[in-house]
Amino acid sequence: MRSAILSWPRSAKRFFVVSLDLCASLIAMWLAFSLRLDSPHWPTGLQWLVYGLGPTLALPVFIRAGLYRAIFRYTGIAALITTGRAVALYGALLFSILMVAQWEGVPRSVGVLQPIILLLMVGSSRALGWFWLAGKPRNTSHRLLIYGAGSAGAQTAAAMQNMRQYQLMGFLDDDPNKAGSTINGVRVSSPNNLPELIQQLKVTDVLLALPSTTRQRRHEIIQSLGSAAVRVRTLPGLSDLASGRVSVTDFQELDIEDLLGRESVAPLLDLLGNGLAGQVVLVTGAGGSIGSELCRQIVNEGPAKLLLVDHSEYALYAVHHELQALRDQGTHTCELVPLLASVVNPHRIADICRKHRPDSIYHAAAYKHVPMVEANAGEGVLNNVFGTLNMVRIALEYGARNFVLVSTDKAVRPTNVMGASKRVAEQVLQAITASKLPPFDKVLPEGVVTWSCPTRLSMVRFGNVLGSSGSVIPLFRRQITTGGPLTVTHPEVTRYFMTISEAAQLVLQAGAMAEGGDLFLLDMGEPIRILDVAKRMVALSGLTVRDAEHPQGDIAIEFTGLRPGEKLYEELLIGDNPLATTHPRIRRAREEFCPWSELQAALQPLQEAANANDEAALKRSLSLLVRGYKPDLVKTQC
Known part of the structure; x- marks a missing residue:
């Protein structure tokens, strides 16, 4: 079924999500009235107008905010923040209308309760859609440790949620203060326990997420990994990341320099360009x-x-x-x-x-x-x-x-x-x-x-x-x-x-x-x-x-x-x-x-x-x- 949904045309997917949000708006309105009136609710009189007002306001706001341009299986924190802002704007409009109109039989607190419930429903639908459509890694034979629990390692881990060929097993970091902590639920361990960790977790790959570390330190790390039967890869350097030529998901073979066994000799810049x-x-x-x-x-x-x-x-x-x-x-x-x-x-x-x-x-x-x-x-x-x-x-x-x-x-x-x-x-x-x-x-x-x-x-x-x-x-x-x-x-x-x-x-x-x-x-x-x-x-x-x-x-x-x-x-x-x-x-x-x-x-x-x-x-x-x-x-x- 997952494959069938992913094969739908883009227009069909958007229509499905719009329909889902409209239904969520109506259900959220019913729940808001029921919670405010402390009993199951059936709309009467001007309350029907409020039921129609919810989807009528929400749909243009959501379209304007770009909620229907996002791809569910690639949803991340940025998409959830956008959803929150869109619902907040919608809630402000709804509450303002109810405060001005003062319709009989329509509690003004519904203008607060309904957007909160709608936010939970829309946000949950995006999160569940990501979880279900992304699925588990298809090939769990690649079990990965990320060496480096800094910003590059965390970004790589976040990007890997959509890389189904790798299963992230944990982080390694030299900082003893990070050992035992977690990043998005993934444990950070000390590299001192590396051999036992590789054997225990059946690790096949180690990624060096250390774009700013010295060549000497990289060489020491590579030597420590040499006795383990794991494939070692690396992230690009900071200059490549900053220039946009590569991203944190561009895993590379080890740099040739990593095999040199010494720090590269730095040039004297005054000499390098002298006279050219x-x-x-x-x-x-x-x-x-x-x-x-x-x-x-x-x-x-x-x-x-x-x-x-x-x-x-x-x-x-x-x-x-x-x-x-x-x-x-x-x-x-x-x-x-x-x-x-x-x-x-x-x-x-x-x-x-x-x-x-x-x-x-x-x-x-x-x-x-x-x-x-x-x-x-x-x-x-x-x-x-x-x-x-x-x-x-x-x-x-x-x-x-x-x-x-x-x-x-x-x-x-x-x-x-x-x-x-x-x-x-x-x-x-x-x-x-x-x-x-x-x-x-x-x-x-x-x-x-x-x-x-x-x-x-x-x-x-x-x-x-x-x-x-x-x-x-x-x-x-x-x-x-x-x-x-x-x-x-x-x-x-x-x-x-x-x-x-x-x-x-x-x-x-x-x-x-x-x-x-x-x-x-x-x-x-x-x-x-x-x-x-x-x-x-x-x-x-x-x-x-x-x-x-x-x-x-x-x-x-x-x-x-x-x-x-x-x-x-x-x-x-x-x-x-x-x-x-x-x-x-x-x-x-x-x-x-x-x-x-x-x-x-x-x-x-x-x-x-x-x-x-x-x-x-x-x-x-x-x-x-x-x-x-x-x-x-x-x-x-x-």
């Missing part, structure tokens, strides 16, 4: 993970024009469409110029810089996936080394003030072509800055004996970026969704991790701090074992790891072996004693490099080997250029 306002800024690799985040943050700093350069048509379209939508919403006023180009094509890049004259260039275009570059070494070197060389040459030629290279921790004592190629790219910037002669065979004017690099060249080196293309986090999520197994290369493999936002902020701040030839790196805390990340993601999905000790677990973890060129442990620094900067978590490294005259000579055979796709010659050239690189000269296959 009013500039022409160029970002290569603008459609990639790092490049697109760079663009999102750059437009907020007020540049005059942002040149989006990428060789992927779809990636370029996606980032341009996103930023253009933000511009249309008034978030920024930056002119956006999407440019299809490859950094290995110097003529196209030169044409772009000749036309737009960028003040700052952020070079994020690179091939970064280790096994893919290992199997396509020639293309990797052409893009990573000579694409960078092209960008530096053109930046110098057209007078860019800043040039920032996005590098990687894999450039430190590399074991793969990708890392070695990025280290050569770093050396290109270091050598050109340190050179006392102009690069690229420029002729010195007569009388000039020294040369100062007109563009501040700098590099930013960081570890794995959570959520980027090729990151293990999206891979593990897909594998968990399909039932596993989760693939880990080695039980002891560890990596430094940072968020995409941290990486982009580091790049922008480095550009502001650069003096020329600087190599910046982030203090990223301790490295994290990939195996620990996999286990944590399984646990926080409400599942268990299947292994020899737990053969009945849900998700298996398989070790596939280190891939070609892959290291067990990554490093950020080649030398020792990095120097401090104005940012407490950013360090400046000064590392050895080949002088430009030697590097320029060594790049020629490397380029020839890359163009010929001669992998053995290419790796021999890299080994001469990069200290510590010991290539496997056996050709690798995808």
